[in-house]
Amino acid sequence: MSEPQAPLRILAFAGSLRRNSHNGRLLDTAAQIAPPGMVLTVHDTIADVPLFDEDVEASTPSPDGVTRLRIAVAAADGVLIATPEYNQSLPGVLKNTLDWLSRDDAELGEVLSGKPVAIFGATPGKWGTRLAQSQLRHALAAMGALTMPAPQLYMAEIASSYDAASDTFDAATRKRLLAFLEGFEAWVGKRLGRARAPCSLRLVSGEIQY
Numbered sequence: 001m002s003e004p005q006a007p008l009r010i011l012a013f014a015g016s017l018r019r020n021s022h023n024g025r026l027l028d029t030a031a032q033i034a035p036p037g038m039v040l041t042v043h044d045t046i047a048d049v050p051l052f053d054e055d056v057e058a059s060t061p062s063p064d065g066v067t068r069l070r071i072a073v074a075a076a077d078g079v080l081i082a083t084p085e086y087n088q089s090l091p092g093v094l095k096n097t098l099d100w101l102s103r104d105d106a107e108l109g110e111v112l113s114g115k116p117v118a119i120f121g122a123t124p125g126k127w128g129t130r131l132a133q134s135q136l137r138h139a140l141a142a143m144g145a146l147t148m149p150a151p152q153l154y155m156a157e158i159a160s161s162y163d164a165a166s167d168t169f170d171a172a173t174r175k176r177l178l179a180f181l182e183g184f185e186a187w188v189g190k191r192l193g194r195a196r197a198p199c200s201l202r203l204v205s206g207e208i209q210y
């Protein structure tokens, strides 16, 4: 009989510093509903990653917030990023964080190079962060990350699916999120040479269909 496989370790962070971030809340939800084959850990904040500056980078040691995140990324089987959209692009704080992560750490190397990454995003607006995700995908490709091509998840009008009193998203939103996580689990498993996880998704043009 084959040994049971250890769950995939997924490190997640949001491209928002906001306390009541929809994207942060969706990651907390993802950690709660993740499929059994996945342990999803949400990195508490990227607020401790300073503005990228090659002079700071050249001074040792690296800033604590950068080292903390690099270690967490390096230890993970995959990374999940939830991005808001700012001015039809990804937020500056997220791009800044990725610029740090793209650099060669003396001990850890380039932690995103070859790393399986999934992205999604939520906005109160109507377009679901399509433009932000497109540009995030572009930047991740430049740093050698392996970004999951499908399924894709664009969450529009997110405020209407969140209930502050119970601090939960509605069932339809949780279902879409779980389907996305199952797709990520199957895709990362394939990258790592694992058996494909059972998954009942149907994909049409890269998007999840129910």
Ligand SMILES: Cc1cc2nc3c(=O)[nH]c(=O)nc-3n(C[C@H](O)[C@H](O)[C@H](O)COP(=O)(O)O)c2cc1C
Residues within 6 Å of the ligand: 016, 017, 018, 020, 021, 022, 023, 024, 083, 084, 085, 086, 087, 088, 089, 122, 123, 124, 125, 126, 127, 128, 129
């Ligand atoms: C500077 C700025 C620019 C924004 N531009 C966009 C935009 O281009 N498209 C969009 O859908 N929402 C835009 N928004 C609204 C954000 O999607 C919204 O604030 C969202 O809640 C941020 O994500 P969070 O809840 O995870 O913090 C913008 C917000 C700010 C502050």
